[in-house]
Amino acid sequence: MFKKPLGGLKTSAPLRGSDRRRLKQRVIEAFGISSEDGDLLVPDGIQSVKFSTHLEEPGVAYLAPDGDPLWFTVGKGSDELVPTVYTLWKRRDILPALWTPAAVIPILIGGADLMIPGVVHHSPALKENQLISVLQYNYSRENPTVSAPLAVGRMALPSEQLDRGRQEKGKAVLVLHTWKDHLWDLGSKRDAPEALPISKPQDEPSILAGGDEKATACGEVLEPSATEAMANLKLDGGEDLAAPRPSYSPQEINTLLHTSLVQAIASSIPASAFPIPATIFYTNYILPSRPAFPSLLVPHSGPAPADLSPCPSVAEITVKASGHKSLTAFLKGEEKASLLTLKSPPKHAQQPDLLVTSVNINHPSVAGHHQYATIKDVEATAAKKAMREEKKREAEAGTGEVKVTELWKPHQVTVSLFERMGGNTTYHYSLAEIKALLNSYIATNSLVNPRVQAYINLDEALINCITSKSKGKAKGKDAAQEQVPIEFMKREELIKAVVERMQNWYEVSDGKDTVRKKGEIRPIQVVMKVRQGRKVSTMISGFEPFLVVGAEDMAEDLRKVCAGATSVSPVPGKPANSGMEVLIQGKQSVAVIDYLTSKGIPKKWIEVVDLSGKK
Template identity: 55%
Template sequence: MFKKPLHTLKTSAPLRSSDRRKLKQRVIDAFTLDPELGDALVPEGILTIKFNTHLDEPGVAYLSPEASADPLWFSLGKGSEELIPSVYTLWKRPDLLPFLSTPPAVIPILVGGADLMIPGVVHHPSDLKEGQLVAVCQYTHRSKNGATLSVPLAVGRMAVAGDRIQDGEKGKAVFVLHVWKDFLWDMGGKPQDMPEQRPLAALVDQPESEAAEGDEEIPVDKLTITAQPAYTPAEISTLLQASLLQALSTKIPASAFPLSASVFYETYILLFRPAFPHSVLPPGAGTENSSDIGPGNPQNITIKSSAHKSLTAFLKAMDKAGLLTSKTAPKQNELLVTAVVDERHPSVAAHRGFVTLGEVEARAAKKAVNEEKKREKEEEGGRRVEVRELCKASGRTIGWVEGVGGSPKTLYEPTELRTLLNAYITDKGLVNPREQAYVNVGLDPLLLGAVVTPPKKGVPQKEVEFMKRDEVMKGLLDGMQAWYEVRVGGREVVLKKGALKPIRVEVKMRQGRKACTLVSGFEAFGEGVVDAEEMSEELRKICAGATSVSPRVGGPTGTVEVLVQGKQAKVVVDYLTEKRGVPKKWVEVVDLVGGKK
């Protein structure tokens, strides 16, 4: 929603005390909060500001009174009463919304403007409703303290109900409305330090003292984890060894070594853990300590959960098994992996491959990228500009339009007018019997008066008996008032009187022998199609050259032109037609250096 700069942004203004109290009550009621917390989330002096997104959707944001002016709340849509917390607010109160979690690889995709896909979901409450507001957190399982969650990094609306998010399902899980580092985020102070990650277990199994402070406890049976039954520590060790064998089967180059134990673990074990561990090693049942390890989620297959307990012990065991060689660096007192066996080793050759967690995460990230590209393509198609040339009865044509049952106030497309004309000609029997291409307009004073221009004062009326059908149509159009309509994605942007002229892209010489490209006449299409400042900035990046916006020389008052250094006509035309969706018919190129095109 905020992946691109806002189209318009009004000046902020302090909210009146009475309006601020109403806003606070709306927050308290919507999120079931204590009044004291309402004061913290809707502070005294809060500001309000109106905006339009890059898709021209209107909205209102509420900003903190501090110098950073952090956006705290926002609403989208004309007259919308729904308040949506910003990432800034969710950092203050992470439990304000129910959360879903996703791996670190997916977060940059969300920041790029994509929605959260079902394959990218790690945890979610199963009782979520379609359309419900939710937060999205980053799930990490490489901490010494086990699985952790970041503070919310995105806020969105459920695309499906929580019970429909299951393994193997496809499609979108969350329609993302606002995300960390987007243009709404950029309106605020943009703190560099993210709050510390929180242990996942603390969010699932809260102590009674913490729950009593107002934190909503998440029941374990309501938290859906894509998982299998628990593993014993010995089984975790077996799965870690299988992960190492999987990595060794990929032909790790000898030049990659030596590597520190921690880097080797991150690169060649964690990413090669089985994505579906139960298919590699079915978990044991009824063991005493299995409940201490947790479910058989691939993220839970870690050194800490294994029988080895430490990475050094595990790597030395693998050294003893002949799968790698290691030594302790004398100065750093750190274990180094100096070499590994190749795919010809008997243990590696006998290893049965499986789908790894790294492959699944990469596939999810790739799918998210593809979905984003598809969404952008749909968005570009959605902002395709449609121009309708219209006409309205005026002067000599009013009588004829009323005569065919039309209204002088109606705007007609030329095709509609031609249909009316053809029906009228047929109904009145005006087709010339000898020459079917001609119409006997002289037999019908009403039609004759509509299609023939009245003579100037003192000049006798020239008698007209018949005209070609196309000439009749042209005469009718010439007597009508021109209008035009511009729509973007089916949404009306401009409806104006007059004939629409194409956007002019002019290449000319300035300041001696320096060529430049001037773009003008785009105001008639409306700001929703082409904005001068936005076009100037985007063309500056595309052309890697200087651009500027200045009043149009010799143009109507208030019009401007965009100057681009160099002969950039093709680039500008591509920008207008492909990126802004303007039909090529409505872009005119004039090359004053090499002739008119």
């Protein structure tokens, strides 16, 4: 709803005392909170501002004294208050919650609705049209977490129908507002709170069930293992997830782990990735290759489940729950079966892990293996479906706006880092995807500095990446600084350092054609300067990558719009075939901007420079 800038924004005005009290009472009644919480979420000095969406729907936003939007209403005559993510970061339990994988969040921020396959877990007994918060589920073998609320939406169907249709197409949540959209931009733009571990004390209700989160947020609760935490969660009707799904025996988990290893080998691990430390091999290749529906491969020895849901939870299929009990014992058993080869680390090595030096792709069990749906496949499919739905929705909307996406590809020193993080080294990443991958790697390896959580402790892979020379050679003072050992960095600085060492790409789409090229895209240049004595001319260059019109057509169009002479010539001072320049007589920057925006070019990609020296 807010993927485009808000229109018709007026100056915000403080609410009168009586209006503020009425708003507070509405919040208390609608969300069932106490008067003290009402004062927190509707503070003294709260302001209101009117706006309109890109669909011309009128709305009202209520802002905190510091400018953070707390509540909003949309629609003529609508009085339903919707909390923003800023409000949910203060009290996340005022709305029921729904989890989705990390790969889906950037798609929701781009304006898409949440599709059914993208739902990992949800609060019980949800009704159609009910307001819901969306949280990011971060998978980790030892410490699975969920983020603070990152989106607010409305259920497109009841939870009973959602559970019956997990393999069907369609929307689960109609997204109204997300972190980093244009409504969020009105506020302080602060970082989202840290993700919380999936944990629940035995004598208190789950956060998702609407319980008190204060103890969890303060770290005062017990933190059971991922298996115990998932077993404690409740699904529809308050039914225990673990009740109809008893655990596999250690021998059955042995079989599932062996099958996951065979699946990983059959999926062609690149030879350049070896040798791989055992823990990295286990985390990046074996765990993602676990079956999404294990009961289809290894029938459970106990009572059969009523459906094809994972039996048990995939999170239970770990080495610790197997008969091996340790990763070393498991890998050595597979080495005896000739599936892989191992090498002990050198004496006094800083890395005590075993090294996996190779895998046997010619092994009979690999040659006869039948591929199955893995948990990695399920998450990737959900993300692709959401992306297709978003593209279809944009095509139907027919906005005609040129969409410019800056991309980065792993290159040179960053290739090994992305391999270690489990990323695809041939993929073109957006900035949001790079951040998500790095944040997941930081969480999985517990790299957040325990004393100052704004800083990240750097491991060997990160240090090797960021201490290498970037695209330009460091000189003088900068070169001396690069030689100083780095042990930790701020999260944003770390992301920036990694991105600077990747290869620049960009993608431009006008709704019909999409072009992806290597290099850094730059804004269209509109330069006004004096030529031939006192005459001022306006020159336009750098428009070719944006798929607008040719230089000749642009010159003809602007000749009519500006009622002045125009000409076309190669950009002076640059090599042949590097682009054309359109020249117009007079200071015509306003007319040029209007023309380019009418062709769908966003204003952020138009740069005006006045060198004429005249006002």
